[in-house]
Amino acid sequence: MDAQYFVERFGARRRAPSFSSYGNAGTVGLLIEPRTKEEFVAAVAALGDESFDVAGRGTNILFPDGEYDAAVLTTRAMTGAEFCGEVAVALAGERLSSLAKKAAARGLSGLERLAAIPGSVGGAAAMNAGAFGTEFADVALWVDVLADGKRERLCPDECGFGYRKSALGKDAIVLAAAFSFARSDRAAVEREGRKYAALRAASQPKGRSLGSTFKRVDGTSAGWYIERAGLKGAREGGAEISQKHAGFIVNAGGGTAADYLALADRAQREVYKDCGVRLELEVVVAGR
Ligand SMILES: Cc1cc2nc3c(=O)[nH]c(=O)nc-3n(C[C@H](O)[C@H](O)[C@H](O)COP(=O)(O)OP(=O)(O)OC[C@H]3O[C@@H](n4cnc5c(N)ncnc54)[C@H](O)[C@@H]3O)c2cc1C
Numbered sequence: 001m002d003a004q005y006f007v008e009r010f011g012a013r014r015r016a017p018s019f020s021s022y023g024n025a026g027t028v029g030l031l032i033e034p035r036t037k038e039e040f041v042a043a044v045a046a047l048g049d050e051s052f053d054v055a056g057r058g059t060n061i062l063f064p065d066g067e068y069d070a071a072v073l074t075t076r077a078m079t080g081a082e083f084c085g086e087v088a089v090a091l092a093g094e095r096l097s098s099l100a101k102k103a104a105a106r107g108l109s110g111l112e113r114l115a116a117i118p119g120s121v122g123g124a125a126a127m128n129a130g131a132f133g134t135e136f137a138d139v140a141l142w143v144d145v146l147a148d149g150k151r152e153r154l155c156p157d158e159c160g161f162g163y164r165k166s167a168l169g170k171d172a173i174v175l176a177a178a179f180s181f182a183r184s185d186r187a188a189v190e191r192e193g194r195k196y197a198a199l200r201a202a203s204q205p206k207g208r209s210l211g212s213t214f215k216r217v218d219g220t221s222a223g224w225y226i227e228r229a230g231l232k233g234a235r236e237g238g239a240e241i242s243q244k245h246a247g248f249i250v251n252a253g254g255g256t257a258a259d260y261l262a263l264a265d266r267a268q269r270e271v272y273k274d275c276g277v278r279l280e281l282e283v284v285v286a287g288r
Pocket of ligand 1: 021053054055056057058059060061075092116117118119120121122123124125126127128129130131168169170172173174175209210211212284
């Protein structure tokens with residue numbers, strides 16, 4: 001790959017620090033951060049058959065320690081949202097929290113339960129992120145994707161949404177999404193938002209993490225099984241199963257990706273030994 005072309009044409013950076021919210025130290029070979037949909041489409045076209053990773057704001061991706069010799073295309077500089085009546089169209093890199101704030105200021109209800117999820121609109125679409133019984137799929141009207149070099153508009157039924165999964169990703173990159181809101185009043189929407197933020201703050205750790213490490217099992221949180229297996233507070237190097245919420249692995253200081261994966265692996269083994277339940281990673285591991 002002609003990395004210099006991406007540096008000159010798209011302002012890409014070589015050996016840029018990786019940016020996952022777990023905060024392990026590492027770099028990616030080439031970080032490309034387009035600011036518009038057009039630039040994004042041009043960057044994907046220029047990559048051609050080269051392999052690359054897609055990322056949003058890195059709140060659910062674990063990047064390898066050290067040098068990760070790969071091109072990473074992130075939407076995080078591609079932000080903004082436009083409102084028309086009860087509909088908003090947001091670019092993929094827009095923070096879900098920022099979109100929710102803008103909606104609340106207009107008295108539009110719909111994102112209050114998802115407002116504190118720290119990722120981007122594109123990442124929330126790809127993961128079908130959810131909280132308090134509401135998922136991305138419930139509030140999305142359509143999703144614009146880049147698939148096979150072509151831009152397409154998909155309705156939610158065409159996105160393959162399931163529990164913390166979708167058919168969106170590297171083969172159907174989210175460029176933008178539209179949301180449908182219900183008209184309410186600003187104070188009520190903001191009050192609801194504060195209520196869910198407080199519930200979250202009361203139960204989740206503040207430290208650096210990637211959110212829930214594992215998916216729920218038949219509606220039961222993975223944290224419940226991990227706690228049952230006696231692993232609350234367990235550590236591997238700088239990675240720790242949160243004392244506050246066993247479903248989170250937090251970086252307790254100097255945590256590496258290897259520590260994170262060793263601890264996740266230990267949780268899977270011990271939970272299986274304890275009660276025969278297999279935990280499935282929710283977190284995406286780059287390069288796997
Ligand atoms: C403190 C904390 C709390 C969290 N709470 C929740 C929660 O309540 N509910 C929940 O569901 N999640 C939660 N998460 C996880 C995470 O915030 C969500 O999964 C979020 O939607 C990921 O968005 P992102 O932009 O950070 O995506 P990234 O982490 O950058 O990427 C995640 C996945 O999405 C893909 N992706 C990203 N952008 C695009 C795109 N534009 N097109 C196609 N694929 C894309 C990536 O390839 C990757 O596979 C939490 C995380 C943290 C750190």
